[in-house]
Amino acid sequence: MSNVAQYDVESIRNDFPILATEVHGKPLVYLDNAASSxxxxxxxxxxxxxxxxxxSNIHRGVHQLSQDATKAYENSRAAIRGFINADCIHxxxxxxxxxxSINLVAQSYARPLLKKGDEILITHMEHHSNIVPWQMICEQTGAELKVVPISDQGELEMDRFAELLSEKTKIVSVVHVSNALGTVNPIKEIIDAAHAKGIAVLVDGAQAVSHIPVDVQALGCDFYAFxxxxxxxxxxxxALYGKEKLLNKMPPYKGGGDMILSVSFEKTEYNTLPYKFEAGTPNIAGAIGLGTAIEYVQSIGLGAIAAHEHGLLEYATSKLKEIDGLRIIGQAEQKAGLISFVxxxxxxxxxxxLLDMEGVAIRTGHHCAQPVMERYKIPATARASFAMYNTxxxxxxLNEAIKKTIGMFS
Amino acid sequence: MDNLRELYQEVILDHNKNKRNYRKIENPDGFAHGVNPLCGDQIDVYLDLKDGVVEDISFDGQGCAICTSSASMMTVALKGKTEAEAQALFKSFHHALTDEKQHPEDVPLGKLKVLTGVKEFPVRVKCATLAWHTFDAAFKKLKDEITTE
Incomplete structure (x- = not known):
């Protein structure tokens, strides 16, 4: 608890101008962080x-602005490397x-590798973005999609995972933290089991990187996307992290400028990593902003953030559980700061x-995880998701607004 | 909060709780399955016509309070209406929720008027119109079948 006590949430909040705004005359309570922070x-x-x-545009520019922008852009790449502890910047x-990132791995790593009868292994709690790219690969190659089931609590059925991981499996793609359930999956165990059979693993870290420290070398994953x-x-x-030896073997995902060494109509030579995969003018400002965001997160410390968010999760869970007629969807042992409920x-x-009228921003719907909704026989959930600045x-x-909502409908 | 009361009027809450004509019709003349892919709401509309009049209409499925009560109120409003009256009511209801300007051909909405508060909540308009679009689809399918026979 000492971390939590020292955690200065008010000073963090002061860094986020939008948190001072009002919605419908009420102070904004922003609990839609799993959608966007x-x-x-x-x-x-x-x-x-x-x-x-x-x-300025980056790379190849000889003028000062281009060199400065290039340096800032590449500094962000370096920041990401440090953030997830990749071995090298490229x-x-x-x-x-x-x-x-997932589509890149699907098209560039999996598609050339897969043939009819091969299998791709995902889980029942994937976001649509980690389902549909694989279905496309299955259509293109004749491979088959296999799905690890989830329990009533919202945890992967690891014994079923072990059974489904077979000689036919060519890639495992699994979410680190579920956006619909909050479950933190045993990624290390999954990676080790897959590697024991020589199978590559892609981890969808979209919901993980802002909540838990990620070390791709310690995990040993082949690809990590966020x-x-x-x-x-x-x-x-x-970004997509990929092991150098795999990325080097993979063909480019998109063709265009910046991903080439030389182009003639007879033959084009592709650029080296990472540029081979970065065709076209990139989102320069976005990349530089991301580097700054990572520095900001590091200045507070992901350990401290995780502890704070865990405190919020425990508090919110205990409060919401007291509400009659409220059911929490996803009650895994290991959860990140997110509560789905009906x-x-x-x-x-x-x-x-109704919560919006109280200034409380949450997300409602299927959260781009329709198979999860189908698994629990519900059309949708309401989801409150926490970030470093929530109190x-x-x-x-949130608790009072939910009670008020129930009162209105009873 | 005034807007909210406007959106969730007592009549709407009542129709949400006590759905009218919430049942299947066996072998209906017309049927359509309506889905709002953004939110997953699903409404089935069943329709029986006799001599150009809506003899029976019902719905099932699941949706939010706005979607459910709109479907419930729709079935009440449409029962006994002629085909032309039903179409006119659909158009007028749609105009009332989506259009700023008055349309000269619009007919009075009667009790359906309570749903026009949805206009202040643009993301919820689709909730209120889903059942009506589903009815329209069921009706059009039926008409197509009749004309192609």
């Missing part, structure tokens, strides 16, 4: 400063986000609208 002023300034005094590929906008950065930027009397969309007082506001 807010920007600290440091990130906003980094992007603003770039456009006001440092912006193992970090900038993408538009987790979705593109987005900037859930990590206090902007939309349209994210009410007996009130549909999630009505909850969303215990905000949980009280």
């Amino acid at each position: 807010q920007h600290p002023v440091q990130v906003i300034h980094a992007i603003k400063d770039l456009y006001e005094s440092g912006y 193992e970090i590929i900038f993408t538009s986000g987790t979705t593109e 987005s900037g906008h859930k990590l206090y950065g902007s939309t349209g930027i994210g 009410l007996d009397q009130v549909h999630p969309h009505d909850i969303g609208t 215990f007082a905000e949980i009280d506001v």
Whole structure:
């Protein structure tokens, strides 16, 4: 608890200008962080400063601005390397986000490798972005998609995972933290089991990197994907980590500028890592903002953030459990700061609208995880998700707003 | 909060709790399955026509309070209406929720008027219109079948 006691949430909140706004005349209580987190002023300034005094296209420019922008862009890549402890900088590929990262691995790693009869192993708690790219690969190659089931608590059935991991399995793609349930999956165990059979593993870290420290070398994963906008950065930027020896063997995912060494109509030679996978002018400001966001997170410390968010989760869980007719969907032993719930009397969309009138922003719907909804026989859930800047007082506001909602519908 | 009361009026809450015509019709003349892919709401509409009049109409499925009560109120409003009256009511209801300007051909909405508060909540308009679009689809399918026979 000493970490939590020293954790200065008010000073963190002061760094996030949007938290001072009001919604429908009430102070904003922003609990939609699993969809997108807010920007600290440091990130906003980094992007603003770039456009006001440092912006230019990167790479190959001989003029000063281009060199400065290139340096800032590549510094962000270095920041990401340090953040997830990759072995070398060129193992970090900038993408538009987790979705593109997964599609890159699917198309560039899996597609050339797979043939009819091979299997791709995912889990029942994947986001659509870690389902659909694999279904596309299955259509293109004749491979088959296998799915690890989940328990009533929202945990992976690891004995079924062990059974499904077979000689036919060519890649395992699994979410680190479930966006619909909050479950933290035993990634290390999954990676070790897959590696014992020589199978590569992609981890979807979209919901993990802002909540728990990630060390890709300690995990040993082959690929790790995440987005900037859930990590206090902007939309349209994210990263893919891949092991150098795998990335080197993979063909480019997109063709265009920046990913080539030389082009003639007879033959094109591809660029080296990481540029081989970065065709076209990238999201320069987004990348620089993401680097700043990572520095900001590191300045507070992911350990301290995780402890704070865990405190919020425990407090909110105990409060919400006291509410009659409220059911928490996803009660895994290991959870990140996120609560999905349904009410007996009130549909999630009505909850969303009523909470909004109290200034409380949550997400309602299927959370791009329709198989999860189908698993628990519910059409949708209401989801409150926490970030480093949320407070215990905000949980009280959420709690009261839910009670008020029930009162209106009873 | 005034807006909210406007959205969740007593009549709406009542229809949500005590759904009218919430049942299947066996071998209906018309049927359609309506889905709002954004939120997962699903409404089935069953329709029986006799001599150009809506003899029976019912729905099932699941949705939010706005979606459910709109479906419930729709079935009450449409029962006994002629095909032309039903179509006119659908158009007028749709205009009332989505259009700023008055349409000269619009007919009075009667009790359905309580649903027009949804207009202040643009993301919820689709909740209120899902059942009506599903009815329209069921009706059009039925008409297509009749004309192609």
